[in-house]
Structures are given as structure tokens and as C-alpha cells.
Amino acid sequence: MPGPIYGTKELLARLVAFDTTSHKSNLAIQRFIEDYLAQHGIASSLVPSDDGNKTNLFATIGPRDKGGVALSGHTDVVPVTGQSWDTDPFRLVEKDGRLYGRGTTDMKGFLACVLAAVPQFNKRQLAVPIHLAFSYDEEIGCVGVRPMIEKLGETLPRPRMVFVGEPTGMTVVDTHKGPVRWKITITGRAAHSSMAPLGVNAIYHASTVIEELKRIESDLKSTTRNDRFDPPYATLQVTEISGGTASNIVPLTCELGFEIRATPGLDVDAIETRLNEFIAEKCLPQMHAVASEAAIEVIQTNRVPPFGVDASQEVVSLVMKLAGHNETHGVSYATEAGLFQEAEAPAVVCGPGHIAQAHTANEWIDASELEKCETFLHRLADWAQA
Numbered sequence: 253m254p255g256p257i258y259g260t261k262e263l264l265a266r267l268v269a270f271d272t273t274s275h276k277s278n279l280a281i282q283r284f285i286e287d288y289l290a291q292h293g294i295a296s297s298l299v300p301s302d303d304g305n306k307t308n309l310f311a312t313i314g315p316r317d318k319g320g321v322a323l324s325g326h327t328d329v330v331p332v333t334g335q336s337w338d339t340d341p342f343r344l345v346e347k348d349g350r351l352y353g354r355g356t357t358d359m360k361g362f363l364a365c366v367l368a369a370v371p372q373f374n375k376r377q378l379a380v381p382i383h384l385a386f387s388y389d390e391e392i393g394c395v396g397v398r399p400m401i402e403k404l405g406e407t408l409p410r411p412r413m414v415f416v417g418e419p420t421g422m423t424v425v426d427t428h429k430g431p432v433r434w435k436i437t438i439t440g441r442a443a444h445s446s447m448a449p450l451g452v453n454a455i456y457h458a459s460t461v462i463e464e465l466k467r468i469e470s471d472l473k474s475t476t477r478n479d480r481f482d483p484p485y486a487t488l489q490v491t492e493i494s495g496g497t498a499s500n501i502v503p504l505t506c507e508l509g510f511e512i513r514a515t516p517g518l519d520v521d522a523i524e525t526r527l528n529e530f531i532a533e534k535c536l537p538q539m540h541a542v543a544s545e546a547a548i549e550v551i552q553t554n555r556v557p558p559f560g561v562d563a564s565q566e567v568v569s570l571v572m573k574l575a576g577h578n579e580t581h582g583v584s585y586a587t588e589a590g591l592f593q594e595a596e597a598p599a600v601v602c603g604p605g606h607i608a609q610a611h612t613a614n615e616w617i618d619a620s621e622l623e624k625c626e627t628f629l630h631r632l633a634d635w636a637q638a
Contacts, residue, residue, distance in 0.1 A: 255292035260622050264364035265344035268353035274328040274391045277305045299400040306388040308400040313373045313382045319412035320381030325363045326390030329355040335613035349619050356617040357605035362417030365625040380636040393554040397588045401595045413567035414592045417603030422624045425601035426580040429513040430558030432520045435551050441543035442504040451502030452543045455495045458506040464530045476515050480582030487513045516560040559590035567598045574631045
């Protein structure tokens, strides 16, 4: 018997009902998807996290002996904590042509369109396979997709190309920045604040490091100009800071977090080297003059590569044709596209919805965006059948 036929909106309602906030398990939503595909005779391969609490899902429709088109999306969403919603964020509500719910734009709308297209894909005699690659923990730094990508070309087929369905308004994005994040731990020496010279103030030295980060930020503005992005350069921000224990104690420790949104071609390792050399020359000698145990440690905590695909690549011309566009765009947010690109699976970003609605209270997607994505996938099926 053929599997169940659901419309995109019905599937989106089911997907939104799963609370897949990144700190929670995504097993329930992936089991739902796995079961739905199985009812259509499509087997899924699961690539779980080390603790088994989350999983990627990879499935192939059509021939398995050749590279195909992967439709890639993440199942996790950002928290709703602290946001004021007019409706239950995990119940789909339609009003005036808008569909409200957490993840409607980022990016369960795309997943719903893909799953609704499965029966259409399945009944075609596909010459080019269509793969589904659904990941976890994208929102915390494109973490979950990496184990699945490692298996491409080994236990999983390597796609000929990848369409990442992040919200672009169904325009074609062929380049984006990549976030690189660091944690800096400054360890000084505690002392009674009345005897401050006996201590090493970790917060003071953190401020010195921040001044150098501000100089690096200024240099990036003048050396990484790229008008395809807004803002049109690599950015650097100190994003976190904590330190000290009481007003009468010289602070023993201070921790900083900073991030660079790197443009393609930026040598972030050279920036880290510059920072470490500054610390060694300007901070540590002063600290060690009082406390030999004082230290400053710089650790890179996450790195998502910036993304750029050559305009001559087949994936670019195909997606432009399917989406009905004759130009491409660059964006400053990041996706999993760069990781696929590094794994020799050329990628492009194109999906329904707009990034301005992502992560917000009362997140919504316009129903017309889903319709555009449905048309895109219908054209893909026509192309893959040829």
C-alpha cells in the first residue's frame, strides 16, 4: 500500500509540535520522519550523537549507485525562553496567510516541504537520486551534522550536490560568513583589596586583551572589504565576560568569549597567532613579575567555515534554474553549507522564509513561501527524472 499523503501545512504542524530546542533530544522528531519515510518504502540511516540522545537522518530516494542531490536541513530550534509569544510556540497557528510557531522559518518549513514532496519523488523513475540529510545541533555551531558528513563516501553516498534549505526567501545564496569562537581564561592571583599590589588583577588584564581585540576588529574593517555582505567586512565581537568574586578581593580569574564572523579567505589562525603574541609580549611579563603561576589561555571552541561556491559549479546554475532567479546573493549568517563544501559536496543555500523572522518571538513563515518551495521541489523532481 502507498504511504500517507500529507500536505505541507499538515506536516509543518506535526514538526512544530516537537520541541526540538537544541538542549533537548531530537529523537522523537527523527523517529516520526523515519516512520513516515518507511511507510513510503524508503529506508533511513541514522547517525547518532555519542550519547545517543540525538541523531542525524540520511535517506535516499532513487538509485543508490550514483551521487545525487541532497536536501539538507536541521531539526533543532532556538529556545523560546524569555520571549513573549501570543500563541503556543509549539502549536502551528495560521492567521492572515502567516503560519506561526517556533521553527516555521528556521527551518521546519523547508523540512515540511521536502517531506510533502516525498510521494512525488517516490513515484518518479528518478535518474538522479534525491537524498534527505536532516541534522541536529545546527543552532549551537553546526555541531551535529559533522558526524554525518564524515560518513559521506563511506557508509553513506556522497551527494553530487547539496541544497541547504535555510531561509533565503527562495533566492540563491552562494556565499556566507563563518563564525569562529574563542574562550579566553585569564588567571591572576587573589589578594585582599587593601593589599592590591600583592595580587594580579585578572579583570585588568582582560581589559588589555579586549583593547587588542578592538584593534584587530578595526583592522578587519579595513582589510576584509567584500560588498556582497552586510556589513561588508569580517566582524569581531567580545560576546561574554565574567570575573571576580567580591568587591574586597583582587580578581583571581576572568573569562572572555569572542567571535569572528569570517569572510571567505580570511586567515583566522593568523589572527589567533597575533593575539597570542600580544599576550606573550604585553600581558604575561607584567603578570609573572608578581605571580609566576599567572596565565592566559586562548582556546578555539567552535569553527564553522565561511562558504563560497564557484559560480561555474553545476549546483549554482541548477538551483538558479529551479528557483527562477538569474543572480546569487551573499549573507552574513552561517549554515552547514561550508561543511558540505569542505567534504567535496558542492552546496548552495536556498529555502523558504526570511532570516528576519528566525529566532524571534511569534516566529512565522508566509504560506506563499511554502508554495514557492513546493514549486522548486516539483521542478527538481522533473529534472531528476530526465
